Amino acid sequence: MRMTVLASGSKGNSTVISSSRTKILVDAGLSCRELLRRMAIAGEDPATLDAILITHEHIDHVAGLAVLARRLNIPVFFTESTHRAWVRMLTPRTTMSYAKWLDHLQQEKESRAIAIISEGSAGVLNLAAGESRFNDANATLKLPVDPDSADSDTADPDIEESCDADAQQSLPPKEKANPAHLPAVEYFQAGTRFCIGDLDITPFTIPHDAADPCGFVFEAEGIRMALATDLGYMPPNVKSALKCIDVLLLESNHDLEMLRDGPYPWSVKQRVLSRVGHLSNEATAEFLQKDYDGGAAYIVLGHLSESNNVPALARISAEQAIGDRMTLLGNRIVLAHQGTPLDSICL
Numbered sequence: 001m002r003m004t005v006l007a008s009g010s011k012g013n014s015t016v017i018s019s020s021r022t023k024i025l026v027d028a029g030l031s032c033r034e035l036l037r038r039m040a041i042a043g044e045d046p047a048t049l050d051a052i053l054i055t056h057e058h059i060d061h062v063a064g065l066a067v068l069a070r071r072l073n074i075p076v077f078f079t080e081s082t083h084r085a086w087v088r089m090l091t092p093r094t095t096m097s098y099a100k101w102l103d104h105l106q107q108e109k110e111s112r113a114i115a116i117i118s119e120g121s122a123g124v125l126n127l128a129a130g131e132s133r134f135n136d137a138n139a140t141l142k143l144p145v146d147p148d149s150a151d152s153d154t155a156d157p158d159i160e161e162s163c164d165a166d167a168q169q170s171l172p173p174k175e176k177a178n179p180a181h182l183p184a185v186e187y188f189q190a191g192t193r194f195c196i197g198d199l200d201i202t203p204f205t206i207p208h209d210a211a212d213p214c215g216f217v218f219e220a221e222g223i224r225m226a227l228a229t230d231l232g233y234m235p236p237n238v239k240s241a242l243k244c245i246d247v248l249l250l251e252s253n254h255d256l257e258m259l260r261d262g263p264y265p266w267s268v269k270q271r272v273l274s275r276v277g278h279l280s281n282e283a284t285a286e287f288l289q290k291d292y293d294g295g296a297a298y299i300v301l302g303h304l305s306e307s308n309n310v311p312a313l314a315r316i317s318a319e320q321a322i323g324d325r326m327t328l329l330g331n332r333i334v335l336a337h338q339g340t341p342l343d344s345i346c347l
């Protein structure tokens with residue numbers, strides 16, 4: 001199995017997880033063009049991606065999602081609530097006329113009915129086609145921003161447009177106008193295992209300020225990799241999900257003192273510190289010291305804040321917590337970056 005972190009932090013998150021037969025992208029939080037560029041640098045061929053899996057709808061996890069999925073023509077896996085939140089966020093409802101709003105409500109009702117019917121059969125949905133009818137080209141989009149960021153970057157619309165052009169050419173006009181159109185949507189539920197190819201995936205709920213945020217455990221070929229970022233604290237279900245993991249990508253977002261004394265407005269500080277915000281270096285260290293079973297070959301520290309953390313602080317904090325369990329073969333600590341892909345970790 002292989003993990004390649006393409007980007008990690010409040011300006012964009014994306015990680016490739018692959019077995020010898022299956023390759024998926026977890027989150028698409030950079031522009032399509034930048035994701036393709038980073039995959040090229042990291043030696044990951046985008047043409048061999050089987051699917052995109054989304055943790056939650058914050059812009060630093062979905063910025064390039066629609067364009068990339070359309071370009072590669074691959075399905076996107078969400079929880080139903082996350083998908084609905086994502087569609088809502090791309091649907092500029094504030095400028096809707098009353099008639100359009102009624103139309104929208106009717107559309108939602110129909111979508112729910114389709115969802116119920118589909119659950120009984122393939123469980124595969126493509127709601128996007130109908131949603132174009134409440135798209136309004138004149139409206140401004142209001143995108144939910146991760147609480148770790150006072151002003152998160154979004155994908156550059158001009159660049160995205162050119163990246164999207166090829167994929168959009170063959171679509172009917174209604175779908176062309178719909179920013180939430182995807183080639184296919186599949187739903188999973190937190191706590192319920194599912195498979196993509198030979199990758200066995202267990203999603204688990206994480207406490208974060210989003211519709212239905214999830215972390216994941218991936219298993220194939222006897223190796224287990226886990227991804228847990230964007231969580232306000234470590235609840236028991238997350239602690240138990242992170243047992244017997246070989247490669248663990250774990251959040252180490254901020255240094256408490258730096259955040260308290262740092263530049264963010266008080267309201268943003270409160271959100272980051274809250275039970276649905278982000279894990280501090282200190283909280284991560286406490287987990288590593290008290291609850292972590294010590295079995296990973298690699299611990300990748302991720303989603304480091306650029307304003308309220310320093311890589312050296314995050315590293316020292318984790319290293320002290322791991323103590324003498326850190327060896328040449330076990331518990332090697334690696335830091336994921338915002339600006340460049342990390343070397344692939346292969347087990």
Ligand SMILES: [Zn+2]
Nearest residue numbers: 058060146230
């Ligand atoms: Zn995030």
Ligand SMILES: [Zn+2]
Nearest residue numbers: 058146147230
């Ligand atoms: Zn988030």
